[in-house]
Amino acid sequence: MNRLRPELDWMLEDLMATVPGTRQVMVLSGDGLRMAHRGADEEFADRLAAACAGVQSLAAAIAQMHPDAGREVRLVVIESAGGIFFLMAAGPGAYLAALADAGVDAGLMGQQMRDLVARLGEHLATGPRAPEPEPA
Numbered sequence: 001m002n003r004l005r006p007e008l009d010w011m012l013e014d015l016m017a018t019v020p021g022t023r024q025v026m027v028l029s030g031d032g033l034r035m036a037h038r039g040a041d042e043e044f045a046d047r048l049a050a051a052c053a054g055v056q057s058l059a060a061a062i063a064q065m066h067p068d069a070g071r072e073v074r075l076v077v078i079e080s081a082g083g084i085f086f087l088m089a090a091g092p093g094a095y096l097a098a099l100a101d102a103g104v105d106a107g108l109m110g111q112q113m114r115d116l117v118a119r120l121g122e123h124l125a126t127g128p129r130a131p132e133p134e135p136a
Contacts (some may be wrong), residue, residue: 008036011116019112021104023083027120028052030093039099052087052097059087077106086110090117 008027016022026037026045032053037045053085055078060071076087083102086109090096090130100109 008120009038011119012036015098015112015116019098019100019109021083021090021101021103022097022099022109023101024048026052026097027090028095028097030095035094048097048099052095055085055087056095075110084109086113088113088117091121094120096120103126114127 012025012027015025022039024037024039024045026049027035028049029035030053031071032050034042034045034049037049040048054071054077057072059076061071063069063073064071070090072089074089076085076086079102081102084100084104084106086096086098088096098109098113
């Protein structure tokens, strides 16, 4: 099954343009398949998508340890010497991920990612197919 969604690319370009220091941004499925990306070649994007699935799984295990909480993870942020990684839930079975330089405005990134997730929701949701009417 091909899960690539090139119609989402322009939205990702908008995030890269509005948050200085953004290096890569992608939409991925919960099982680590790249759906759309900007700022990286496909091989790197596929490796990042797979790593994101692992990070999400670990974060879900930790979230489950909170009293009265489920496995829902809304946001993961990892700061390293090379920069900051953001992973945000973007709807049922979908995530938005971004890699940015160390000097990125993390508040702006979070705000822009939340706004993008709201816009992506309409594009990631697909309603059930209606059966075609029988010919008369």
